[in-house]
Amino acid sequence: MKTAERIGRLPPYVFSDLERLEDEKRREGVDVISLGIGDPDLGPPxxxxxxxxxxxxxxxxxxxxxxxxxxxxxxxxxxxxxxxxxxxxxxxxxxxxxxxxxxxxxxxxxxxxxxxxxxxxxxxxxxxxxxxxxxxxxxxxxxxxxxxxxxxxxxxxxxxxxxxxxxxxxxxxxxxxxxxxxxxxxxxxxxxxxxxxxxxxxxxxxxxxxxxxxxxxxxxxxxxxxxxxxxxxxxxxxxxxxxxxxxxxxxxxxxxxxxxxxxxxxxxxxxxxxxxxxRYSGAGRPVELEENAAELEARMGCLVDGLRRLGFEAAMPGGTFYLWLPVAGDGSEMVRAMIEVGIVATPGMAFGSAGRRYVRFAVTAPKERIEEALRRMGSSGGVMRFAGGSGQ
Ligand SMILES: Cc1ncc(COP(=O)(O)O)c(C=O)c1O
Missing domain, CATH: 3.40.640.10 (Type I PLP-dependent aspartate aminotransferase-like (Major domain))
Structure with missing residues (x-):
């Protein structure tokens, strides 16, 4: 069947290979920690x-x-x-x-x-x-x-x-x-x-x-x-x-x-x-959103501190629920190594070629899960060889 030219111009879907690897891990019974897609685990108020x-x-x-x-x-x-x-x-x-x-x-x-x-x-x-x-x-x-x-x-x-x-x-x-x-x-x-x-x-x-x-x-x-x-x-x-x-x-x-x-x-x-x-009564956030932001900030702090302890160059962001982590090497390879130990993150390349030496983490899991992810990373030689990157 002929597809329109514009479909052919779309780049290959970066996530499909990773999704396959992640599915394999789940089928093997691995308890996968999801810090990949920016989809909040917390519900609406x-x-x-x-x-x-x-x-x-x-x-x-x-x-x-x-x-x-x-x-x-x-x-x-x-x-x-x-x-x-x-x-x-x-x-x-x-x-x-x-x-x-x-x-x-x-x-x-x-x-x-x-x-x-x-x-x-x-x-x-x-x-x-x-x-x-x-x-x-x-x-x-x-x-x-x-x-x-x-x-x-x-x-x-x-x-x-x-x-x-x-x-x-x-x-x-x-x-x-x-x-x-x-x-x-x-x-x-x-x-x-x-x-x-x-x-x-x-x-x-x-x-x-x-x-x-x-x-x-x-x-x-x-x-x-x-x-x-x-x-x-x-x-x-x-x-x-x-x-x-x-x-x-x-x-x-x-x-x-x-x-x-x-x-x-x-x-x-x-x-x-x-x-x-x-729900807004002025420029400030209503209480439900303040609580939500406090939870995200606590999770982010936990992730940033933990990554620093492991030797990564993590800097606390001013907001969003993303951490853009520079790594030593190709971010897609680090993401593969993380999947091996049951952690999902997004390779920087998914956002353009300037993201090659980065990995994006979304703090869409509770603090205990983030701590568990950090433990797994710390004991994985495959992941730790990417510590210390500057993103350049
Ligand atoms: C920068 C940015 N804009 C827009 C969206 C789309 O959000 P939605 O279509 O859910 O409003 C996203 C979702 O991840 C995003 O990261």
């Missing part, structure tokens, strides 16, 4: 599931929603932007509901990337920008040059139709401040490209320094759109709920694409999402 159950019984909630989302959901998003970032947003023209932010990050390119258009993507970066967005829209991903703090170098490469950026960052856990945000917008304006800013981890910070929204820029938000997700913020990955907010022309293009493809987030999920966002 009780008030969110209560809202979901209540909404299931509401009249008409069994029926189609619309791809742009119910008005009550878009209003909840607009109110949240006001409370969290002090940014005024029009729920009708500047907000679009997303079936998870991944869908929106890919679909925006269908509206603004033509065949052969160049799309700036971070390397390392979340693979959807280069693949689901650029390649599946017949565009050409162009790696952005990044500095040692995993922030982009300026100016951006020439002739980009779109630029994707993401802070707090997956996989590196790099953060951007208000000045950085202004520089991102300035560089996109100067280069005449749209800016797709992925803020999926805005609520996963340790300490008091809250990540900004790109819409807080002092510059015009023309050509700028931000993507958000309830997945990580409220441990709602399986609910599939996110939203895009920004320049109304970009939102209109995204809505046009989506209206031809999907029929929106189920209404009862939108009700749960609106309840989640409505």
């Amino acid at each position: 009780q008030f969110v599931t209560d809202a979901l159950v209540e909404a299931l019984g509401r009249e008409s909630f069994h029926q189609y929603s619309s791809s742009q989302g119910e008005r009550f959901y878009r209003e909840a998003v607009a109110e949240w932007y006001g409370k969290r970032f002090g940014v005024r947003v029009d729920p009708d023209r500047e907000v679009c509901a997303l079936i998870g932010s991944k869908e929106g990050l890919a679909n925006i390119a269908r509206a603004f990337v033509d065949r052969g258009d160049r799309v700036g993507v971070p390397d390392p970066g979340y693979p959807v920008y280069s693949q689901g967005a650029a390649l599946l829209s017949d565009g050409l991903p162009v790696a952005l040059r990044m500095n040692d703090s995993f922030l982009p170098e300026y100016p951006f490469p020439e002739n980009l139709a779109a630029v994707y950026l993401n802070y707090p960052n997956n996989p590196t856990a790099a953060f951007a401040g208000r000045d950085d945000i202004d520089r991102f917008v300035e560089a996109a304006h100067d280069g005449g490209s749209i800016l797709c800013y992925d803020n999926a981890y805005s609520e996963q910070y340790f300490g008091d320094s809250r990540p900004p929204s790109v819409l807080q820029t002092k510059h015009s938000i023309e050509g700028v759109v931000e993507f958000h997700s309830l997945s990580k913020t409220f441990n709602m990955t399986g609910f599939r709920a996110g939203f895009a907010v920004g320049d109304e022309k970009l939102i209109a293009g995204l809505k046009k694409v989506k209206s031809q493809i999907d029929s929106g987030i189920p209404k009862f999920i939108q009700a749960a999402g609106a309840a989640a966002l409505g």
Whole structure:
């Protein structure tokens, strides 16, 4: 059977080989510790599931929603932007509901990337920008040059139709401040490209320094759109709920694409999402999210301390649930060695060639499991030969 050329352009799926090895270990009866995929083991707050159950019984909630989302959901998003970032947003023209932010990050390119258009993507970066967005829209991903703090170098490469950026960052856990945000917008304006800013981890910070929204820029938000997700913020990955907010022309293009493809987030999920966002009373996180962040920080501290004791160059990140660990050698080989002792992590290469000498850990397991993983690593010669790397 003939497949479309664009499918052929997608790179091989880095995870399939590792998934096979992991499955083999499970079949052998090995107790596998999962620190690979960024999918929280902790559940959503009780008030969110209560809202979901209540909404299931509401009249008409069994029926189609619309791809742009119910008005009550878009209003909840607009109110949240006001409370969290002090940014005024029009729920009708500047907000679009997303079936998870991944869908929106890919679909925006269908509206603004033509065949052969160049799309700036971070390397390392979340693979959807280069693949689901650029390649599946017949565009050409162009790696952005990044500095040692995993922030982009300026100016951006020439002739980009779109630029994707993401802070707090997956996989590196790099953060951007208000000045950085202004520089991102300035560089996109100067280069005449749209800016797709992925803020999926805005609520996963340790300490008091809250990540900004790109819409807080002092510059015009023309050509700028931000993507958000309830997945990580409220441990709602399986609910599939996110939203895009920004320049109304970009939102209109995204809505046009989506209206031809999907029929929106189920209404009862939108009700749960609106309840989640409505829990904020100001810019700070509600108590449930504070508790969640404290747990992630404790787990991360345990992982970082343990890896340092083993001789790795681990640095405590400012948030997210990822540790981007430089290793001595090829990260994919270290991941293989870890699977041998029943630990799953993600090779840095899964995020681009700049990740070759890194391994990404997600603290999606309780502290006791992380401690057990550290014990297994420490007694595995195969793993320990990667200690002491600098990522260069
Ligand atoms: C940087 C980043 N953006 C977006 C997503 C997608 O999240 P969702 O589609 O669940 O909203 C992820 C998921 O891992 C991510 O890491």
